[in-house]
Amino acid sequence: MDSERQRKVALVTGASRGIGRAIAVELAAADVTVVINYVQRREEAEAAVAAIQGAGGRALAVQADVSDRGAVEAMFRAIDERLGRLDILVNNAGIASRIDSITAITDESWHRTLAVNLDGAFFCLRAAIPRLRAAGRGRIVNISSGAALTGGAIGAHYAASKAGLLALTAKAARELAREGIAVNAVLPSVIETDMLDQIARGPEARERLSTAFPIGRFGRPEEVARVVRFLCLDAPDYLTGEFISLRGARL
């Protein structure tokens, strides 16, 4: 019972597939109880829970659209009721719709992208802070993107949302540093997930883009997950306010 109570709890948003799922699996393998948030794909979220449980880990799925403040608050209340603590927040949920020129970005796609990628992270961060304080220390990792620094391939709406996440990371890290709560951002470049369909459409575009990386390939979700695991479980308190890129030597 004591070890149950001592087991850390992590919320990973957007963990039904892709990078979030890999992060959830990685944390669960390190004995962390993982809350798998998703918005639509319940079956995939339940499959991720089953995979973790099948490997001897602990996980549960909680639906919430992170852009909906009320839904986020309800998700945190569910975590309070079912698990009673929170030690780690990974703001991973994100959307991308490729729109090449700024003049083609509609108000709707601008607002929706900012709502999910930036408002969602803010709502979760704000709700997590009192819980992490109650736990006595904490770790927050925000999944930004290389696009935050380069503009990237998806569009200005996406790049701006991910750059906003860096500012949120920096300020949160400053505010929380003396409380043992480390806040860092991870900036993947191109990772093999469903989102790749938005970044490079078709085999030729993919081939061209992958060879632009000196390593000769795109990244894998598990590679991002290993960095997140380090930040959440192994990194010293002094490693906070940092932006860590995974970019296959494409400098």
Ligand SMILES: NC(=O)c1ccc[n+]([C@@H]2O[C@H](COP(=O)([O-])OP(=O)(O)OC[C@H]3O[C@@H](n4cnc5c(N)ncnc54)[C@H](OP(=O)(O)O)[C@@H]3O)[C@@H](O)[C@H]2O)c1
């Ligand atoms: N793939 C890349 O190359 C790449 C590069 C840099 C950064 N990133 C960032 O990494 C993160 C994960 O990307 P990915 O490639 O793994 O994406 P993905 O395969 O498209 O998965 C997206 C995940 O986010 C969830 N989600 C979407 N909208 C949501 C909402 N409103 N509320 C809650 N969850 C929501 C999805 O849930 P459902 O399954 O229920 O739809 C899914 O679990 C994103 O923030 C993305 O911007 C990705």
